[in-house]
Amino acid sequence: MADVLTKEQRRRNMQAIRATHTSIEDKMSTDLWRRGYRFRKNVSSMFGKPDIAIKKYKIVIFIDSCFWHGCKEHGNIPKTNESFWLQKLARNSERDQEVTEYYQAGRWGIMRIWEHEIKQDYHVTLEKVIKFIEYAKKIHAYKTNKARSNFNPPG
Numbered sequence: 001m002a003d004v005l006t007k008e009q010r011r012r013n014m015q016a017i018r019a020t021h022t023s024i025e026d027k028m029s030t031d032l033w034r035r036g037y038r039f040r041k042n043v044s045s046m047f048g049k050p051d052i053a054i055k056k057y058k059i060v061i062f063i064d065s066c067f068w069h070g071c072k073e074h075g076n077i078p079k080t081n082e083s084f085w086l087q088k089l090a091r092n093s094e095r096d097q098e099v100t101e102y103y104q105a106g107r108w109g110i111m112r113i114w115e116h117e118i119k120q121d122y123h124v125t126l127e128k129v130i131k132f133i134e135y136a137k138k139i140h141a142y143k144t145n146k147a148r149s150n151f152n153p154p155g
Contacts, residue, residue, distance in 0.1 A: 024118045025051055025063050031126055037133055048099030057136040059109040061129060062099070066115045068092055074116050109136045 029041055029052060043053045050060035066074035070089045077085050096112070103110040111132050117125045 057140045059136045061111045063113050
């Protein structure tokens with residue numbers, strides 16, 4: 001099927017798609033901030049530019065859109081220039097895997113959330129993120145207390 005938009009219309013449409021500060025990302029981060037969680041958004045100095053990062057607890061959270069990250073349930077391949085899109089979306093998935101493996105190798109907690117999870121049941125997804133953060137805080141506290149108890153000052 002031919003594209004219903006002209007090349008110029010399609011170009012403007014694609015340029016308007018934002019990589020950061022999407023409505024679902026902003027909603028999630030606003031609610032986490034209101035609940036007292038402090039974090040950095042879209043940290044460009046970190047590998048993969050996580051949507052939410054809490055370095056203190058070594059956690060990163062990625063909110064993956066169904067289209068750009070190749071969701072098996074809701075992602076779709078445009079019919080025009082299909083070979084380009086197949087290659088593009090496959091590379092995005094490979095990059096996501098590389099980022100996940102990078103953080104796992106560094107013993108970071110990593111959470112990936114699909115766009116459709118947020119849209120289908122926002123409150124359940126928000127609670128899932130909060131539980132993830134709280135678990136990381138407990139691990140951090142345990143490691144900190146264990147390190148202090150093993151510390152013997154000289155003298």
